[in-house]
Amino acid sequence: xxxxxxxxxxxxxxxxxxxxxxxxxxxxxVGVFGANSAGKSTLMYTLSGIMxxxxxxxxxxxxxxxxxAGTVHFQGEEITNLKPNLRAKKGIVLxxxxxxxxxxxxxxxxLMIGGYLAKADQAKETLGYVFKLFPALYRxxxxxxxxxxxxxxxxxxxxxxxxxxxxxxxxxEPLLGLSPLMQAMLxxxxxxxxxxxxxxxxxxxxxxxxxMPIVDYAFILENGSAVLxxxxxxxxxxxxxxxxxFGV
Numbered sequence: 001x002x003x004x005x006x007x008x009x010x011x012x013x014x015x016x017x018x019x020x021x022x023x024x025x026x027x028x029x030v031g032v033f034g035a036n037s038a039g040k041s042t043l044m045y046t047l048s049g050i051m052x053x054x055x056x057x058x059x060x061x062x063x064x065x066x067x068x069a070g071t072v073h074f075q076g077e078e079i080t081n082l083k084p085n086l087r088a089k090k091g092i093v094l095x096x097x098x099x100x101x102x103x104x105x106x107x108x109x110x111l112m113i114g115g116y117l118a119k120a121d122q123a124k125e126t127l128g129y130v131f132k133l134f135p136a137l138y139r140x141x142x143x144x145x146x147x148x149x150x151x152x153x154x155x156x157x158x159x160x161x162x163x164x165x166x167x168x169x170x171x172x173e174p175l176l177g178l179s180p181l182m183q184a185m186l187x188x189x190x191x192x193x194x195x196x197x198x199x200x201x202x203x204x205x206x207x208x209x210x211x212m213p214i215v216d217y218a219f220i221l222e223n224g225s226a227v228l229x230x231x232x233x234x235x236x237x238x239x240x241x242x243x244x245x246f247g248v
Contacts, residue, residue, distance in 0.1 A: 001026050001200050002047065002092070002168050007070035009042050009051065009224075016042045018224040020070075022202075024168060024217075029194050029201045033208040034221030040204035041097055043221070044172045047072060047202070048094040049084035074168075089117060091167030097176065099157040103146030107137055107156055110145055114160030122165055129197070130159035133189055151182035158186070162193070169193065171203040175210060183210045190214060212236060 002024045009017040017039050024030040034040055045051040046068065055066040071080045079087060102110050111130060115123035131138040134155040140148065145156060154174055161169055171190065175183045191214045193199055205211045212218070218235055220228040228241065235241050 001028075002072070002074050002202070004047060004072045005070055007043070007046055007072075008068065009039075009046060010065075010067040012064055016224050017046065017070075020219075020221070020224070020226050022047075022219055022226070024200050024202050027194060027198055027200060028216045029190065029203065029214055031208065031211050031215035031218035032202060032204040032221060033206070033211070033218060034204075035206060037223075038221040039224040040206075040221060041172055042224075044094060044096075044170050044202075044204060046070075048092055048170055049079070049082060049087040050094065052081070053084060088164060091165065092170070093161050093164045093166035093168070094170040095157050095161040095172065095174065097172040099150075099153045101145040101148075101153055101156050101160065104144060106142050106144055107148070108141040110156055110160050111137075111163050114163035116164075118163060118165050123163060126163050126165065130162055133162075133192065134159055151178050151186075154178065154182075154186060155189075158189070158193075162197075162199075166199055168200040168202065171201060173204055173206065175205055175207075180210070187211060187214050 005021045007017050007020045020043060032040055032043060045054065051068060055068065058064050058066055071078060073079065074090060074092060102113065105113065111127060112123070115126065118126065136152060137155055137159055140152060145153065148156060158174065174186055187210055190201060190203065194201055203211055212232055215232050217231055218229065219226050228235070
């Protein structure tokens with residue numbers, strides 16, 4: 001479904017992504033794990049096309065020079081130079097790090113903003129699904145986003161991304177700053193999204209342990225490079241890998 005080859009991103013003289021190749025097939029959940037500054041968000045910006053906008057804005061402002069290389073294919077079509085809004089129309093939807101909801105809009109308004117790409121019947125059906133997946137959002141539908149807890153904001157961010165009708169959902173550190181109980185609930189919901197909506201998912205996290213039970217395949221990044229990859233079983237069956245990367 002989504003395959004990227006030889007991705008490289010330079011910020012001036014700093015190498016943020018170093019020859020990374022990643023793939024996510026139909027109905028797969030793929031994990032990308034690594035410490036802060038490993039390149040996880042840069043990878044997600046590159047896959048979603050947002051890096052093209054960042055590069056353009058920096059060039060227009062005379063700011064940091066950004067250089068990119070590599071190719072991205074989606075459903076057999078090369079989209080390396082496709083703008084992020086056109087990628088979203090094709091079904092590549094990013095749920096960004098730190099939620100970035102509209103804090104002065106209500107829960108319902110946030111969700112409807114996310115559905116601007118959807119047809120009316122699609123938006124109505126997906127809204128019902130989001131409220132089924134996250135019942136708390138229905139109870140809070142009239143509350144302003146800025147008055148939600150961190151976990152509620154993350155549910156809203158994922159729900160808003162679902163309203164955009166993704167074929168592949170990019171979740172960038174969805175568990176950041178959340179309690180273990182909320183983390184477990186969101187990972188169950190993520191698996192339900194894959195199973196019930198047949199949406200492929202790429203999820204990045206600093207700590208792999210809460211995410212590993214739901215992934216089919218995983219990549220481990222260090223300093224912008226992919227140093228390990230394999231199935232969940234392969235990674236978890238190696239005691240050295242478990243100790244170094246998963247804290248078990």
